[in-house]
Amino acid sequence: MKYKININKTQNSRLGQLDFDNIPFGRTFSDHMFVADYINGEWTNAAIVPFGPIQMNPTNVTLHYGQAVFEGMKAMKNKNGTPVFYRPEDHARRINFSAERLCMPTIPEDLFLEGLHMLVNLDQDWIPQKEGSSLYIRPFMYATEECLGVKISDTYKFIIITGPAGPYYAHPVKLLAETEYVRAAVGGVGAAKAAGNYAGSLLPAKKAKEQGYDQILWMDAKEFKYVQEVGTMNVFFVIDNVVITPELNGAILAGVTRNSVITLLKQKGYTVVEKALDIAEVVAAHKNGTLTEIFGTGTAAVVTNVTELKYGDTVMKLPPIETHKIAALAKSEITKIRAGEIPDTNNWMVPVRSTVSV
Ligand SMILES: Cc1ncc(COP(=O)(O)O)c(C=O)c1O
Structure with missing residues (x-):
């Protein structure tokens, strides 16, 4: 060195x-x-x-x-x-x-x-x-x-x-899809972990709380149509047993947990799709009963379950948390890998070096 x-x-x-x-x-x-x-x-x-x-x-x-x-x-x-x-x-x-x-x-x-x-x-x-x-x-x-x-x-x-x-027990959260404020625009700094991004999110988050919602589902800055992230987490939807997460488009932070969850679920045989996700697809899936899970991913809580999503006048209640099997699987796999209880086949764990003389 x-x-x-x-x-x-x-x-x-x-x-x-x-x-x-x-x-x-x-x-x-x-x-x-x-x-x-x-x-x-x-x-x-x-x-x-x-x-x-x-x-x-x-x-x-x-x-x-x-x-x-x-x-x-x-x-x-x-x-x-x-x-x-x-x-x-x-x-x-x-x-x-x-x-x-x-x-x-x-x-x-x-x-x-x-x-x-x-x-x-x-x-x-x-x-x-x-x-x-x-x-x-x-x-x-x-x-x-x-x-x-x-x-x-x-x-x-x-x-x-x-x-x-x-x-850290992550309480399940109720989400409000934001249709006035934006977190990040393509071409901006949303893909960077820049301090200012967090300052800009405080007011919309406060307003969402006042309406009884725990976190914001951020939408794209141009049309308020495509889903971006949730609070300070990446977001996943399960529709018809397919796991969908917004593709990294320059406005979304490339979460390390997001990458871990995509990798693990694919290894478990799930279909995971990264794409521009139109909120209309989520609303339609809720209507026809194929929207079974929404969850956030991030370093702090690993996985956070969502119980409800409000978009405009549409309130989408999710099935009971006990049925959110994919979110639970993602969380337990990561927790077990960290604890050394199952093999770390992706080499994510790095022992702290003790050779340095301190
Ligand atoms: C805006 C935002 N999105 C997503 C994440 C999740 O990223 P990670 O899984 O690397 O913690 C975080 C937290 O770091 C974040 O601040």
């Missing part, structure tokens, strides 16, 4: 204060973080340091123009207690795809992965053991130039933070 990663260990571990039986998601962070700077056209100052605040000048361009991208991924302990990552290379590649769209430098994959392994190896005692628990990992990069001109920043910071996450 051409990058030297310095390690500055904390003198005050907070691990003793953690109640492993009660972990609020996204609010508890492990002792250390990985940091690196992009200066003069290269990555430098790579280090593992105690988790803590970052200093920022008020003129930092990220605060004004939002040149920021991130990832969300997981490590867990398998049934033998070995810490393992789930598909880390895919996340390394996706942050670089996002970075390129926002005109940011890419992070060399070996730097991303080495930082990740060293950090999680050092903080492995933060990974909860309980089945379904994990260590949530948040790599992110933002511009650091101090200037109020709208420009491509010359400098950036890349950080990885991690935090324990308890077993």
